[in-house]
Amino acid sequence: MCGLVGIYGVPEAAKYTYFGLFALQHRGQEGAGIAVFNGKRIVEYKNLGLVSEAFNEKILQELAGDIAVGHVRYSTTGASVLQNVQPFCVKYSKKTLALAHNGNLVNAYALRCELEEEGHIFQTTLDSEVIIHLIVKYLKEGLVYAIAKTMKRIKGAYSVLLLCDDLLVAFRDPWGFRPLALGILNGGYALASETCAFDLLGAEYLRDVAPGEILVIDSNGPKSFLPFEEDPQPLSHCIFEFVYFARPDSFVFQKNVYLVRKNLGYNLFKECPLSADFVMPLPDSGTYAALGYSQASGLPLEFGVIRNHYIGRTFIQPSEKLRDLSVKMKLNPVKEFIRGKEVIVVDDSLVRGTTSKNRIRSIRLAGAKKIHFLISCPPLRYPCFFGIDFPQARELIASKHSVEEIRKFLDIDTLYYLSLEGLLDSVGELRDKVCLACFTGNYPLEVDFSFRKDITEI
Ligand code: 5GP
Ligand code: MG
Numbered sequence: 001m002c003g004l005v006g007i008y009g010v011p012e013a014a015k016y017t018y019f020g021l022f023a024l025q026h027r028g029q030e031g032a033g034i035a036v037f038n039g040k041r042i043v044e045y046k047n048l049g050l051v052s053e054a055f056n057e058k059i060l061q062e063l064a065g066d067i068a069v070g071h072v073r074y075s076t077t078g079a080s081v082l083q084n085v086q087p088f089c090v091k092y093s094k095k096t097l098a099l100a101h102n103g104n105l106v107n108a109y110a111l112r113c114e115l116e117e118e119g120h121i122f123q124t125t126l127d128s129e130v131i132i133h134l135i136v137k138y139l140k141e142g143l144v145y146a147i148a149k150t151m152k153r154i155k156g157a158y159s160v161l162l163l164c165d166d167l168l169v170a171f172r173d174p175w176g177f178r179p180l181a182l183g184i185l186n187g188g189y190a191l192a193s194e195t196c197a198f199d200l201l202g203a204e205y206l207r208d209v210a211p212g213e214i215l216v217i218d219s220n221g222p223k224s225f226l227p228f229e230e231d232p233q234p235l236s237h238c239i240f241e242f243v244y245f246a247r248p249d250s251f252v253f254q255k256n257v258y259l260v261r262k263n264l265g266y267n268l269f270k271e272c273p274l275s276a277d278f279v280m281p282l283p284d285s286g287t288y289a290a291l292g293y294s295q296a297s298g299l300p301l302e303f304g305v306i307r308n309h310y311i312g313r314t315f316i317q318p319s320e321k322l323r324d325l326s327v328k329m330k331l332n333p334v335k336e337f338i339r340g341k342e343v344i345v346v347d348d349s350l351v352r353g354t355t356s357k358n359r360i361r362s363i364r365l366a367g368a369k370k371i372h373f374l375i376s377c378p379p380l381r382y383p384c385f386f387g388i389d390f391p392q393a394r395e396l397i398a399s400k401h402s403v404e405e406i407r408k409f410l411d412i413d414t415l416y417y418l419s420l421e422g423l424l425d426s427v428g429e430l431r432d433k434v435c436l437a438c439f440t441g442n443y444p445l446e447v448d449f450s451f452r453k454d455i456t457e458i
Contacts, residue, residue: 002102003027003072006161009188014063017070020197028074031085035098036065042096046085071100078125101128103157104387148227157386174233176211179252194250236435236444263426264376265292272416280304282347289376290346339367353397372414382441
């Protein structure tokens with residue numbers, strides 16, 4: 001997953017972009033970059049690490065201009081190296097272009113091979129680089145035509161921001177996998193993956209960039225093109241944005257994430273009403289479903305484990321060794337409180353099961369008498385090809401093991417996963433417009449199971 005910010009027609013655009021990215025930090029912590037049009041050409045700065053580490057005042061001052069795009073990265077294709085941090089910038093025929101992509105393409109490798117055969121030379125191992133190659137290839141006929149033609153060729157998830165000198169373009173795949181919103185900011189425009197970035201910047205939300213839309217912003221304001229008007233695709237918004245990914249104060253797909261997460265908790269109680277001394281979340285991801293469960297059941301909500309906030313999301317740091325270490329660094333049970341108690345522990349999802357096992361063990365060691373573990377989504381059994389870094393099926397614990405086997409593995413009294421119906425009920429009117437492939441294996445478009453994140457690494 002990644003986060004995108006675009007600013008048009010606002011002085012100090014790079015600074016606004018920086019703060020927008022700061023609000024979207026949860027969407028990717030591997031690297032961050034900003035590209036700005038300085039009146040003549042696009043200049044860029046990218047770095048590994050968190051937004052606050054990647055930039056400083058001096059760097060931002062050098063990125064002068066009032067049109068900018070920015071990106072925070074979480075890798076789904078290509079290694080975690082500086083070269084792969086976006087925006088991806090190129091020069092072509094006296095134009096400078098910068099592209100920032102959220103999502104993952106499913107046919108990038110085939111397209112890349114085809115382009116290489118035609119003589120294209122790639123600089124990175126990103127699927128996103130294919131997009132810019134195609135756009136440039138078709139550019140003779142005009143930018144909008146080139147983007148439309150590219151959109152017809154690439155398959156998969158893409159919310160994209162593209163700077164082409166002094167034009168800011170946003171486009172989104174016709175399935176609408178990843179979010180992208182448009183707002184007004186100080187007489188100019190802002191684009192962001194999630195509306196929490198608008199809240200921080202003081203931008204006013206206007207609308208989402210529509211699935212399949214190309215939105216071109218120039219000095220006359222935004223203009224919309226709809227290359228899929230005749231050929232709409234079934235909407236497939238990623239439901240995992242609600243379950244885990246997005247920030248609870250955001251609206252994604254025009255729905256508030258906090259409320260959906262509370263619904264997940266209500267529905268958990270409806271399906272699995274238990275009695276216990278209290279309900280506790282594994283923070284932060286389990287917090288809002290635990291709150292929903294507590295409010296529906298009348299059981300008190302307690303914070304039985306305390307989170308150290310000064311480390312990033314553990315799942316995202318790529319190596320297995322580091323992940324184990326940071327699990328221990330991140331959460332610590334309040335022993336005095338848990339000792340002798342029967343507890344309902346709520347988390348958003350079980351992926352590999354390894355972090356949860358450690359966390360549950362620490363609650364057990366703190367003296368819990370009984371542990372009921374509730375998960376606010378169904379078993380994750382299938383890999384995601386559309387931008388969430390879910391491992392291959394064999395690493396997903398629920399793809400190989402029954403709920404009862406997982407319960408034994410975690411060494412708990414109850415394990416309950418929210419049903420698919422409970423999940424769908426929680427998103428209300430979006431129920432027919434979501435991608436559920438990680439739970440059902442029904443992919444909205446053809447995928448290649450041999451895909452590996454490092455497919456393009458040499
Ligand atoms: P597990 O026990 O499967 O090793 O880890 C489960 C934890 O991983 C849950 O608390 C859940 O919030 C978190 N998680 C689920 N999906 C993702 C993801 O895509 N990225 C990150 N960073 N964490 C995730
Ligand atoms: Mg979590």
